[in-house]
Amino acid sequence: MRQLLFFSNNKNKIIEIKKIFKKFNLELLSLNDLNISNEPEETGKTFEENAKIKSDYGFNKTGIPCFADDSGICIESLNWKPGVLSKRFLNDFKSNEACFKSVIKSTKKNSQQNAYFKTSISLTVKENQNVVFNGKIDGKISEQAKGGFGFGYDPIFIPKNYNKTLAELSTREKNEISHRSIAIKKLINFLIN
Ligand code: IMP
Secondary structure (H helix, E strand, C coil): CEEEEECCCCHHHHHHHHHHHCCCCEEEEECHHHCCCCCCCCCCCCHHHHHHHHHHHHHHHHCCCEEEEEEEEEEHHHCCEEHHHHHHHHHCCCCHHHHHHHHHHHHHHHCCCEEEEEEEEEEEEECCEEEEEEEEEEEEECCCCCCCCCCCCHHHEEECCCCCCHHHCCHHHHHHHCHHHHHHHHHHHHHHC
16 A cells, blocks of 8 residues: 655644545555654745645655645734734634634724635655645634634634534534645545546
8 A cells, every 4th residue: 555644743634634535545644653753844935835845854754755734724804814824823822712802803893704724735756846735715704713623713714605613513524625625635636646
């Protein structure tokens, strides 16, 4: 069976992605499986650049074809930020709840509810040879944080045409529509063709 390394230590992402890969004849490894704990600095200005930094690093370290994702939320009332700084932005608050309250407040204050999640996946198959796949999901910021599934900003994001937050959807339901699953499906299409 062909091996493929997913350059991530994020348990939730690994669960989401392993579920998607289940149907395919590929052994999906994560950083934990290979005892890799070092990660490169994400110095890119775009999701694409950061994903490439990580997939190149994983390939160079292991020689195994490696893909990495970089994702985040872009919020209209915050001038489409935090984007690539999504993780840092959340961690700078004393709790996720404090961050959610602040985002909801700015959404209400500016009467701008739109938001989207974006994922870029970079696959490095050979030295200096990578391909990028993008996925995006449009939606809006909820009026209050809701739901216990998922991670990150899921409790305050309502996908377009839905009336529940991503955190109120099961992993399977989220996988049907999420930015990450759209990018992953493009990656899988590329791999099987
Ligand atoms: P990463 O760099 O791809 O790990 O993502 C950066 C941050 O964006 C994460 O720490 C989360 O806060 C947020 N994020 C990315 N994807 C999702 C998602 O599917 N749901 C909620 N938050 C997400």
